[in-house]
Amino acid sequence: MPPAIEATGLTKTYGDVRVLDALDLHVPRGTVFALLGPNGAGKTTTVRILSTLTTPDAGHARVAGHDVVTARSRVRRAISLTGQFAAVDETQTGAENLWTAARLSGLSRPAAARRAAELLDRFGLTEAGGRLTKTYSGGMRRRLDLAAGLVRDPGATQVMFLDEPTTGLDPRSRRELWQAVRELSDAGTTVFLTTQYLEEADRLADRIAVLGLGRTLAEGTPAELKARYAAHRLDVVASDEQSYVRLTERTSPAATRDPETRTLGVPTDGSAAHVRELLDTLDPGRRDIARFGLHTATLDDVFLTLTADKEPSRV
Amino acid sequence: MSDTLTAASTLAGRGIRLSRRNLDAVITSMMLPIMLMLVFVYFFGGAIDTGTRYVTYVVPGVLVLCAGFGAASTALSVSEDMRLGVVDRFRTLDIGGTPFLAGHVAAAVTRNALSTTLVLGAAFVIGFRPSASPGGWLAAIGLLLAYITAVSWLSAAIGLVTRTAEAAGAVTFFMMFLPYPSSAFVPIETMPSWLHGFAEHQPVTPLIESMRGLLLDQPVGDSPWIALGWCAGLLTLAVTASGFLFRLRTR
Ligand SMILES: Nc1ncnc2c1ncn2[C@@H]1O[C@H](COP(=O)(O)OP(=O)(O)O)[C@@H](O)[C@H]1O
Ligand SMILES: [Mg+2]
Numbered sequence: 001m002p003p004a005i006e007a008t009g010l011t012k013t014y015g016d017v018r019v020l021d022a023l024d025l026h027v028p029r030g031t032v033f034a035l036l037g038p039n040g041a042g043k044t045t046t047v048r049i050l051s052t053l054t055t056p057d058a059g060h061a062r063v064a065g066h067d068v069v070t071a072r073s074r075v076r077r078a079i080s081l082t083g084q085f086a087a088v089d090e091t092q093t094g095a096e097n098l099w100t101a102a103r104l105s106g107l108s109r110p111a112a113a114r115r116a117a118e119l120l121d122r123f124g125l126t127e128a129g130g131r132l133t134k135t136y137s138g139g140m141r142r143r144l145d146l147a148a149g150l151v152r153d154p155g156a157t158q159v160m161f162l163d164e165p166t167t168g169l170d171p172r173s174r175r176e177l178w179q180a181v182r183e184l185s186d187a188g189t190t191v192f193l194t195t196q197y198l199e200e201a202d203r204l205a206d207r208i209a210v211l212g213l214g215r216t217l218a219e220g221t222p223a224e225l226k227a228r229y230a231a232h233r234l235d236v237v238a239s240d241e242q243s244y245v246r247l248t249e250r251t252s253p254a255a256t257r258d259p260e261t262r263t264l265g266v267p268t269d270g271s272a273a274h275v276r277e278l279l280d281t282l283d284p285g286r287r288d289i290a291r292f293g294l295h296t297a298t299l300d301d302v303f304l305t306l307t308a309d310k311e312p313s314r315v
Numbered sequence: 316m317s318d319t320l321t322a323a324s325t326l327a328g329r330g331i332r333l334s335r336r337n338l339d340a341v342i343t344s345m346m347l348p349i350m351l352m353l354v355f356v357y358f359f360g361g362a363i364d365t366g367t368r369y370v371t372y373v374v375p376g377v378l379v380l381c382a383g384f385g386a387a388s389t390a391l392s393v394s395e396d397m398r399l400g401v402v403d404r405f406r407t408l409d410i411g412g413t414p415f416l417a418g419h420v421a422a423a424v425t426r427n428a429l430s431t432t433l434v435l436g437a438a439f440v441i442g443f444r445p446s447a448s449p450g451g452w453l454a455a456i457g458l459l460l461a462y463i464t465a466v467s468w469l470s471a472a473i474g475l476v477t478r479t480a481e482a483a484g485a486v487t488f489f490m491m492f493l494p495y496p497s498s499a500f501v502p503i504e505t506m507p508s509w510l511h512g513f514a515e516h517q518p519v520t521p522l523i524e525s526m527r528g529l530l531l532d533q534p535v536g537d538s539p540w541i542a543l544g545w546c547a548g549l550l551t552l553a554v555t556a557s558g559f560l561f562r563l564r565t566r
Contacts, residue, residue: 101404
């Protein structure tokens, strides 16, 4: 069995912005893969290339074993996409939106009606199914959008693309959507999702790729990434405003900053030698740091470390 | 092929449902031609000498005008689908440009058929009494449908490139305007002579001349064929251009 997604050297330029610069990806079947990156990193561009909506300027990608440029139709039959912006009609009801999508994916009338009802039930929208989508909450709309991506015969969708599925959702809707993604994954579908939220990638994904500078800056399991890039974070609290400013000048861009509490978070491997060295570099006069604490790094720290580096690196 | 038809009819159904729920726009596009007809018949009609009762003269022109009024909303609904992620979903379901536009056009033709019926109804109320044979009615309606289809597909093609409602309105304006410099409201002889060349040879004139002739049971010569030729030409242009523009916009 070929991997769910295999991309080599994907390159895409808009005007003189090189959005993707020789991006490589490898996603085994049945896994949840998160592409993590800030706004403008090229996540949507990647998803659009992999889902055949746009063509790369260079490089190749195969999804479910088919080339995304030369075998578009085959790829399309094996994937479903829930884009960054909801693709449901506000003035159709939930049921009508699903019915439309089901008919478009080739289901007969009775089968489309059955499938629409099934999906409404599965995504907790049965009661709202008869209402116009414009009356839905953000979370409900997002779930409907996800459902509309899954109208085909159950099992036909091998790879599901979700572009920032939870951006703009309240915490409760976000958890509901995570649950839906896990169920999809448990049913054997490969899930490729993009996110700006490190917590989301950490919670959902088997593997994470960090996208920056048009390519993968790092790739691995959440645990691997944390272990390899900044296993720990040294939080130093400045004695006063001036100290905070001086400390800021001496830290690397990879540090987190919180002017409110005058705290800087600096990546470290956690060894006594490195911590001692850091404290000395940051505060040679031994008057700027009032207190410090050592924490296990979060993905936020990983991300900052990576995007601060100019050199791409891999796990 | 049958997949394409299913897709087009599903999208037409969607388009009709969406129009039903955007009644403001639909009613406006239906009321305007009726208002215009009333204005022409009661305000200007007395001053215009057409050789027949003015209401009888003007109805074919108003019906053609009606087709133009629907154009902007057709272009707008296509452009909204392109702008929002909707077209992406269709494309990942492997729906091509042709069924996508055909769905929009079918919905537009349905809207137009409705407004045409309303205008005809209003025309009867104010004294329109055509003397067409059933064959003449069929031929006139057939011609009008051909024109509506061509104009709708052209509007849909325009919707592929216009990104705002204002742009769609501006570009489709000429379709609304086209019936004025024709024999729709006044005989061409009454226009300044520099306009004659355009007015006599533009697509709307043979269409209106044939509809008028057919509805009044008068000889129409070859004007229905010229009108059909125009509609076929415009439709071919629209279909070709939209195929090209769809590929361009979805690269
Ligand atoms: N169709 C397009 N035309 C021009 N520039 C684009 C287009 N799509 C994306 N971009 C640019 O490419 C960059 C990456 O965009 P995108 O892939 O949407 O990033 P992300 O989804 O990670 O926020 C941005 O700078 C964006 O402005
Ligand atoms: Mg994006």
